[in-house]
Amino acid sequence: MKTDIILAGVGGQGILSIAATLGIAALENNWYLKQAETHGMSQRGGAVVSHLRISDKPIASDLVPLGKANVIISVEPMESLRYLDYLSETGYVVTNVKPFVNISDYPEEAKIMEYINNLPNVVAIDADKIANDLNARRSSNIVMLGAAAPFLNVELSVLESGLRQIFGSKGDDVVEMNLKALHAGYNFAMENK
Amino acid sequence: MQKLMLGDEAIAQAAIDAGLSGVYSYPGTPSTEITEYIQASKQAKELRIHSDWAANEKTAMEAALGMAYAGKRSMSCMKHVGLNVAADNFMNAAVTGVNGGMVVVVADDPSMHSSQNEQDSRIYGKFALIPVLEPSNQQEAYDMTYVAFELSEKYKVPVMVRITTRVAHSRAGVTTKDVKPQNEMKLPSDPRQFVLLPAIARKQYKGLLNNQVHFNTESENSSFNQYFEGTDKKMGIIACGLGYNYLREILPEGECKFPVLKVTQYPMPQKQVKQIAAETESLLVIEEGYPMVEELIKGFLEKENVSGRLDGTLPRDGELNADIVGAALGYPTHSGESKVPDFIANRPPSMCPGCSHIDVYTALNEALEAYSPGRVFSDIGCYTLGALPPFNSINSCVDMGASVTMAKGAADAGLVPAVSVIGDSTFTHSGMTGLLDAVNENSPITVIISDNESTSMTGGQDSAALGRLEAICEGLGVDPAHIRVMNPIKKNHEELVAIMKEEFEFDGPSVIIPRRECIQKASRRRKMEAKAKMKS
Structure with missing residues (x-):
């Protein structure tokens, strides 16, 4: 297996919680993983991107080459388009629809959404609303992860296990809430992809 | 079991495992997380490893050298431009040598993600005549740091580990080694080793020169430098550090027909470089940073057919990636046509809502309305973002502390008033001595120390200035009547503008300290306090 992921957002939106779940899942399965992050100056409200590569074979480059990403996960609509050149011909854009202005x-x-909706492979999701409806306002990024799950070449159970590890120390309620968020995102993607 | 670690964290863990007794650093992207990891490490706490921040990179490295003088293992970490600050100690530490092992970790930032330039620290290592290790991945970052201490103690010389942003801030699984005990305190056997009087320095320097041949042998025999045979001798590839990863992304080990020399330990291994040059018709050098290796091999007379960053086969500036390396090798990764719509706007970093710097710049712009533009010298930190709209407030950002001294020089040239805007941590890093110059000459400058009680751009580390600014300024000789402290909240806006206007008209050095805690730091502190409350 080999999955290249571009994670996009704005500094402070916490895209790294998505990466952390995938990272733990990768380690559990003895997969190789590389995850290039944005630290420093751009974190102050600037565009941030993380390159995440998972494979059962050793990975050379920390950065995803252009045209190779299986999926772009963006927690902000405009940011999902900034990295389109990384997406492979068959790759999916999974993006939150709530702008961060x-x-x-x-x-x-409207211009952004029109462009997004005309992409060949796209899941546009209101992750904040779904998280709110679940009474899990802080889990909107996990909703995003769930929405991307069908395109990651990773079993949903592997992600569940990653979430249990990450949130385990915060108690069963928090784990349950995030599992719900994951499934809600996943179901939305399966119905709307 | 592997642990998922940033390259920075792998270096930190390796140093702990290699028997480190103290790390001495000043924060700077992309090096900050090394020291932060040691500060947060339970293991390091139990081992009583020193990890407090220093006032700047020079004081940090000097303390590290002091620890190495006393026979213990020390490490000093900084970003590339931080090494400029510490260079005086760095160059001379190569001549004194060390007693306990000492490793200098320098994190370069090609493409200037968070920096003013993209200088290549390998050249500093060569300049100081010491071995340099350049990990290409996180596991090597661990392994090389561990070995760097052994190399340092074997030759009694500081060793540099050079990383770049992509290694520093990328995570991968890392396997760790056995934990070594720390060294006992033990003074150098030669009591004059560290006394660089000319006669002794000449002797020490000869010792360093005599070691060069050994450093080369170490490089030639190092498992970090690898030679891969190839059937197609039209081209040989020398791939250094991260450049090696990008090569392997395009041409994996089994699929590359060209001979490859991977270089991650310097000085350049002479034997292998000669071998690859002799058996191939041309050489391509892939290196992250300056064309240091390419220039070295090509030489002035260009006797070898060498390509790389100098002849444009690879771009002269910016960081590499697999796409750039693929194009240079003749294996393009993409068509070159962009699918990104042109309405996508840039999203540069900006000051956080509620940040005190915003209030300072709002007041400053108003207070300066009466004067011609171009008189605000600023410095390195979040407040550098005052250069961007809507503020457009500052006219310089060059190096740590330069705001104070450039304002002084401009005032000497007749630009009065000249204003300096500097942060609290940057002021204690390198602004204090400049203010002393201004005091000694009674220069008509106004230094605004925008005090957010934090080193914020790098993540909110403690500032060495905390609780000391007024005392420092007074101690340097600034008239207490012209040290003006206030809270720059909205309600105090008019007062802040009035204070600025008054001090701009004062014919001598004055200091204004608008003080309010960094909004990010305050929110983290409140969260911690709430957590602590819940627990109790």
Whole structure:
């Protein structure tokens, strides 16, 4: 197995919680993993991206080559488009639809959504609403992870196990909430992909 | 069982396992997480490993050398431009040599993700005539740091580990080694080893020169430098550090027909370089940073057919990636046509809502309305973002502390008032001595120390200035009547503008300290306090 993932968002949106779950899942299965993160200056409200590569064979480059990503997971709609050149011909864009507007020249939302909806392989999801409906407001990133799950070449149970490890110390309630969020995202993607 | 670690964390864990007694650093992206990992490590705490931040990279490295003088193992970590600050100690530590092992970790930032330049620290290592290790991945970051201490103690010389952003801030599984005990304190056998009086320095320097041949032999025999045979002798590839990964992404080990020399330990292994040059018609050098190796092999007379960053086969600047290396090798990864729509706007970093720097710049812009533009010198930190809209407040950002001294020089040239905007941590790092210059000459500059009680751009480390700024400024000789401290909240806006205007008109050095805790740090602190409360 080999999966290349681009994780996109804005500094402070916590995209690394998605990466951490996948990271733990990879280690549990003795897969190789490389995860290049954005630290430092860009974290102050700038565009941030993480390259995540999982494989059962050793991985050379920390960065995903252009045109090789199986999936772009973006927690912000405009950011999902910034990295399109990394996506493979058959790859999926999984993006949250809620804009994060902290710049004056943010494009028209309708324009962004039109472009997103015209992509050949896309899941556009209101992860914040789904998380809110579950009373799991802080788990919107896990909803995103769930929505990307069908395209990761990873069994859902592997991600469940990753979540149990990450949130285990915070108690069963928190684990359950995140498992629910994961499944809600997954179901949405299966119905809308 | 492997542990998932950043390259920075792998270095930190390796140092702990190699019997480290103290790490001395000043935060700087992408090196910060090395020291933070040791500060957070339970194992390091139990082993009583020193890990407090230093005031700057020079004081840090000097303390590390002091620990190595006393026979224990020390490490000093910094970003590339931090080594400029510590260079005086670095160059001379190569001449004194060490007693306990000493490793200097320098994290370069090609493409300048969070930096002012992309200088290549391997050249500093060569300059100081010491061995340099350049890990290509996180496991090597661990292994090389561990070995660096052994190499340092074998030759009694500091050893450099050079990383770049992609190794520092990328995570991968890492296997660790056995934990070694720390060294006992033991003074150098030669009491004059560290006394660099000319006569002694000349002797010490000869010793360093005599070791060069041994450093080369170490490189030639190092398992970190590998030679891979190839059937197609039209081209040989020398791949250094991270460049090796990008080569292997495009041409994996079994699929590469060209001979390959992987270089991750310097000085360059002479034997293998000669071998690959002799058996191939041309050489391609893939290296992250400056074309150091390429220039070395090509030489002035260009007797070898060498390509790389100098002849444009690879770009002269910026970090490499598999796409760039693929194109240079003739295996393009993509068509080159972009699918990204052109309405995508840039999203540069910005100051956080509620940040005190915002209030300072809002007041500063108003207070300076009466004067011609171009008189605000700033420095390295979050407040550098005052260069961007909507503020457009600052006219310089060069190096740590330069805001104070550049303002002084500009004032000497007749630009009065000249204003410096500097953060609290940057001020104690390198601004204090410049303020002393201004005091000694009664220079008409206004130094605004925008004090957020934190080293924020690198993640909110403690500031060496905390609780000391007024005392420092007074001690340096600033008239207490012209040290103005206030909280830059909205309500105090008019007052802050008035204070600025007053001090701009003062014919001498003055200091304004708008003080409010960093909003990020405050929120982390409140969360911690709430957690502690819950527990109790």
